[in-house]
Amino acid sequence: MLDVRHFYIHIPFCRRKCRYCAFYSLEYNSAMSAQFIDSLKQEIYRTSKNYSGGSVYENSTIFFGGGTPSILDTKTIEEIISLIRSEFDIENFSEATLECNPESVSKNKFEQLRNAGINRISIGVQSLDDVILNFLGRIHNSEQALDAVDAAIDAGFENISTDFIFGIPGQTQQQIIGDIDKIIVRNVKHISFYSLTVEKGTPLAKSVATGEIIMPSSDEIAEQYYSATELLSNAGFVNYEVSNFSLPGYECQHNLAYWNGGNYLGFGPAAHSFYDNRRWHNVKSVGEYIARLQMGKTPMDFSEILSSAERFEEYIMLRLRLADGFSVKTAAEILSIDVEILWSVLKKFIESEKMFKKGDVVALNTENRLLADGIAAKIVEEVFDEIE
Ligand code: SF4
Structure with missing residues (x-):
């Protein structure tokens, strides 16, 4: 039996597509979501026959990403965690992260997620300016974003990460600094800080191509990044990866496993996996993913051995x-x-x-x-x- 201890679950649904997003996700649909969850469980069950995690409590991780994993009900999240633990012989996950969007959480939901085994929450704040959030096509506002952070804290989560985007047209350095300040005072332990990239095929890319939107210069982007870096560093955050900052001891163990070349299994449409120099990924389309698993076929779309x-x-x-x-x-x-x-x-x-x-x-x-x-x-x- 092979050994694996890092798991990624791709939840391919969002309430609405953001203007800049190139991740694979569809607008949420409850009937399709139910079929998807059945297929996901099938994929996990079948894959587990070739692997064994072997009760490695100290450094096993699971990461629910997407899409918007917090769109799912907590019982489903709990079932997926239990299935992976039982099928891969994992005693417990030392880090179990769920990505959330502010509009789909509450204190009650966070409490349920803790009971389901989630111990790390990553909240897609992106900005605390309503004009900027609207520009990005986010469906939450700044008040909902801060409420989500406070609700996670009130529910007892100690390990909270927030995502921010910089390099947004119209965004100022002062706004970014002010946003981060509001997060630091809440004792959030981890901040992911990404530059807005213009991804092919997105509505943002079309607006940039027609000249309707002009992206900030590389100098402006660098100024924003380094001013935020300085603020975070003064607050005790370590810039352990270009886009990731944490208080010591709160680095994302799951992502560190990727970056350090560890083996991991990804489940769900478009999910990537890596094991002993072989990497592969699943079909992107949720419909095809479901159809393949219902027919007893593999959802794998591509596989290669790395030279x-x-x-x-x-x-x-x-x-x-x-x-x-x-x-x-x-x-x-x-x-x-x-x-x-x-x-x-x-x-x-x-x-x-x-x-x-x-x-x-x-x-x-x-x-x-x-x-x-x-x-x-x-x-x-x-x-x-x-x-x-
Ligand atoms: S919520 Fe996240 S995954 Fe969903 S469309 Fe927006 S950026 Fe993409």
Whole structure:
């Protein structure tokens, strides 16, 4: 039996689609949701026959993402957690996260979620300005967002994360700082802080293409990011990943498992999985997902074994986003190259103070965090050029 301890559940429904969103989700429909849950349980049950988690209480995680997982009733969430625990032999989850949107929660619902085994709540606040929320196409307002945070606290959740978006047209640095201040004073332990990206096929992309909406410049975006970083750092938050900040001990263990190359299983439409150098994902369409499982077929749509070059690229891309950086020795071993080749490429990034070196580890200097993806891509390209 194989061993797995990290689980992702994709709930593909939302009340309404946000203007900027490219995640796979449909508008909620109770009949389809019921069929989806039956299929999801089938997928979990069938997959479990090949794996075993083995009672690893300390570091087993489950993450309900989406979509809007809080759209489901609590009994369904509890059933899914119980099914995974029993089928994968998990004694308990050390971290069980549920993503929520402010309009679909209450103190009562949060209490039920705690009883169902959820111990970490991630709330999609995005902004505390009603004009900005309206621009984004969110269906909640700022008061509902703060009420949701307060309700989670009142229900006894200690580990609460809030998502914020910056780089929104019309948004000011002062607004962002004010929003984060209102969250910090509530003793929220974790903040995810993402730049608004214009994703292909979204209504936002169409408006940007026609010139109806003009996105902020990269300088404005950087100013917003670094001013928020400074505020959070002064409040004791650690910027442990480019877009993620937490008080010490409250880093998201589930996401750290992804970023550190751990094995995980994803269930639901469009869910991704990774196990021992193999990654795969399910069909995107909820209808096809349901149909396949009802016919006894696999919902898997794509599967590949990663080559050493792909593993190397993934290792650098993911690890350079982490404050802890990457081990040069491990990276060289993945690609089976002499470690000196890698050091020769890294030398100029270190000399130009983009990165620093500590023993075998290299990481980005704080002021270059926002450039992580570009620098990682450059390192990979230069290493490949060296060994060609
Ligand atoms: S609530 Fe989240 S997943 Fe749903 S449409 Fe909005 S951004 Fe996308």
